[in-house]
Amino acid sequence: MKLKNKVAFLTAAAGVGIGQAVVRTxxxxxxxxxxxxxxxxxxxxxxxxxxxxxxxxxxxxxxxVTRRNEVELAVKETIVNFGRIDxxxxxxxxxxxxxxxxxxxxxxxxxxxxxxxxxFYCCRAVLPIMMDQKYGRIVNTTSVAGFRGLKxxxxxxxxxxxGVMAFTRCLAMEAAPYYITANTVxxxxxxxEFIPHIYPEExxxxxxxxxxxxxxxxxxxxxxxxxxxxxxxxxxxxxQTICVTGGSWMR
Ligand SMILES: NC(=O)c1ccc[n+]([C@@H]2O[C@H](COP(=O)([O-])OP(=O)(O)OC[C@H]3O[C@@H](n4cnc5c(N)ncnc54)[C@H](O)[C@@H]3O)[C@@H](O)[C@H]2O)c1
Numbered sequence: 495m496k497l498k499n500k501v502a503f504l505t506a507a508a509g510v511g512i513g514q515a516v517v518r519t520x521x522x523x524x525x526x527x528x529x530x531x532x533x534x535x536x537x538x539x540x541x542x543x544x545x546x547x548x549x550x551x552x553x554x555x556x557x558x559v560t561r562r563n564e565v566e567l568a569v570k571e572t573i574v575n576f577g578r579i580d581x582x583x584x585x586x587x588x589x590x591x592x593x594x595x596x597x598x599x600x601x602x603x604x605x606x607x608x609x610x611x612x613x614f615y616c617c618r619a620v621l622p623i624m625m626d627q628k629y630g631r632i633v634n635t636t637s638v639a640g641f642r643g644l645k646x647x648x649x650x651x652x653x654x655x656x657g658v659m660a661f662t663r664c665l666a667m668e669a670a671p672y673y674i675t676a677n678t679v680x681x682x683x684x685x686x687e688f689i690p691h692i693y694p695e696e697x698x699x700x701x702x703x704x705x706x707x708x709x710x711x712x713x714x715x716x717x718x719x720x721x722x723x724x725x726x727x728x729x730x731x732x733x734q735t736i737c738v739t740g741g742s743w744m745r
Contacts, residue, residue, distance in 0.1 A: 601650060
C-alpha cells in the first residue's frame with residue numbers, strides 16, 4: 495500500500511468525476527480520508543461507503559471552498575479526528591461557459607472563486623500544519639484550458655486555471671524547505687455524467703475529436719497521476735504541472 499496511514503484531505507470529493515476517483519484510489523492505498531464537498535450529505539455518504547469498501551478511516555464533511563470559515567473549520571475537524579494532514583488534493587473547480595462580451599459579473603466571480611480562491615483558502619489553511627510536520631504533498635487541479643485559448647466561453651475558467659498553476663509554483667518554492675511538494679494536474683476532457691449539463695453536445699464532440707489517443711479519458715487516469723505525485727515515488731517532483739490529456743495538448 496502506497497499511502498498506508500497517511501491522512502488525506504480532499505475538496506469537491508463527493509461528485510461523479512475526478513474527486514471521487516481520487517478518494518477511492520487513496521482509500522485503496524491505505525490512506526485515512528477526509529472527504530469534503532459543498533454537499534455535506536454526499537460527502538458523508540461517500541465517507542461511509544469507502545469505510546465499508548476499503549476498511550479505512552474516513553470522515554465526510556461539508557465544505558464550500560469559497561467560504562473561508564468552512565475551509566478552516568473542516569481543517570480543524572480533520573486535526574481533531576486524525577491529528578495531522580499529509581496530503582491535500584484540491585479538486586474543486588467549476589465552469590459556467592460564457593463569451594466575454596456577454597459574461598456577467600456573477601459568472602466571473604463564481605468560476606474564479608471556486609477554481610482559484612478555493613485553492614488559496616485550502617492551501618493557506620493546511621500549510622502551517624504541513625510545515626510543523628515537515629512533510630506534505632499538495633496537488634491542485636488545473637486544466638489544459640489554463641495553457642491554451644479556447645473560443646467556447648472559457649475565458650474565466652482558463653484564467654482561474656492558469657492562476658492555479660502560477661499560485662502552485664510559488665507555493666512549491668515557499669514550501670520546499672519544509673519537505674512539502676506542490677504540483678498541479680491538468681486534465682483535458684474527462685467525461686462524467688454531469689458534463690452534458692455544462693457543455694453543449696457539439697462542444698463535447700469537439701473535445702473528443704481533439705484527443706489523438708484512441709480511447710476516452712476517465713477520472714481514474716487523473717487519480718493514477720495524483721497517486722504518483724503524492725506517493726514516495728513522486729517525492730522529488732515539485733512546482734510542476736502534469737498534463738493528462740491523451741495527447742490533446744502537447745507542450
Ligand atoms: N472533467 C473534465 O473534463 C475536466 C477537465 C479539466 C479540468 N477539470 C477539473 O477537474 C476538477 C474535477 O472536475 P470533475 O468534472 O471531474 O468533477 P467532480 O465530480 O470531481 O467534482 C464535482 C464536485 O464538486 C463539488 N463542488 C462544486 N463547487 C464546490 C465548492 N464551491 N466547494 C466544494 N465543492 C464544490 C460538487 O458538489 C461536486 O460534488 C475540477 O477542478 C475541474 O475544473 C475537469
